[in-house]
Amino acid sequence: QKEVEQDPGPLSVPEGAIVSLNCTYSNSAFQYFMWYRQYSRKGPELLMYTYSSGNKEDGRFTAQVDKSSKYISLFIRDSQPSDSATYLCAMRGTNFGNEKLTFGTGTRLTIIP
Amino acid sequence: DTAVSQTPKYLVTQMGNDKSIKCEQNLGHDTMYWYKQDSKKFLKIMFSYNNKELIINETVPNRFSPKSPDKAHLNLHINSLELGDSAVYFCASSDWGDYNEQFFGPGTRLTVL
Numbered sequence: 001q002k003e004v005e006q007d008p009g010p011l012s013v014p015e016g017a018i019v020s021l022n023c024t025y026s027n028s029a030f031q032y033f034m035w036y037r038q039y040s041r042k043g044p045e046l047l048m049y050t051y052s053s054g055n056k057e058d059g060r061f062t063a064q065v066d067k068s069s070k071y072i073s074l075f076i077r078d079s080q081p082s083d084s085a086t087y088l089c090a091m092r093g094t095n096f097g098n099e100k101l102t103f104g105t106g107t108r109l110t111i112i113p
Numbered sequence: 114d115t116a117v118s119q120t121p122k123y124l125v126t127q128m129g130n131d132k133s134i135k136c137e138q139n140l141g142h143d144t145m146y147w148y149k150q151d152s153k154k155f156l157k158i159m160f161s162y163n164n165k166e167l168i169i170n171e172t173v174p175n176r177f178s179p180k181s182p183d184k185a186h187l188n189l190h191i192n193s194l195e196l197g198d199s200a201v202y203f204c205a206s207s208d209w210g211d212y213n214e215q216f217f218g219p220g221t222r223l224t225v226l
Contacts, residue, residue, distance in 0.1 A: 045217065
């Protein structure tokens with residue numbers, strides 16, 4: 001079993017819909033949770049960053065972390081064709097210096113105009 | 114303007130050859146990374162360097178040798194290339210500290226024939 005599980009999709013939704021992307025993890029030491037967006041043939045870019053449990057909102061994007069369930073989510077409201085990309089969750093513990101960032105396999109999202 | 118740059122962008126070579134990928138960042142970061150992304154988009158760390166010192170060395174064949182001549186550069190040399198080395202290799206950089214947003218380069222697509 002992988003440390004971080006993410007449904008690879010693909011996921012296709014109509015423009016304007018609410019999108020829900022999720023990851024589960026097994027390592028209870030994870031404290032920092034991130035969502036990266038990767039457009040085709042580009043490098044990943046950080047979208048959202050959350051420490052420990054709770055919600056964080058940034059424009060149309062909301063990140064949620066439920067450490068008790070080891071479950072994180074990214075919600076995209078009013079989805080746009082420009083949101084079409086692969087979304088990667090990533091996480092790590094608090095021993096920054098010697099800890100790697102562990103990624104999910106990514107969910108490929110397509111927003112249909 | 115480019116924050117993290119990699120050369121070359123594409124690399125096609127024969128099995129058994131030796132090749133290098135170069136990475137440079139102009140963000141003033143002191144930590145740099147190499148990641149490998151396979152055909153299923155799974156992103157896995159290979160190495161990380163802080164101030165030219167090797168910090169993370171995942172289970173990577175010793176045919177892969179990173180070199181950091183200074184804080185702004187991290188190169189990757191690969192000996193005796195194998196078919197399974199075909200992937201996209203990403204360089205990234207970040208500050209050293211708890212909040213370590215990693216900035217990724219555009220990737221180098223390596224194809225071994």
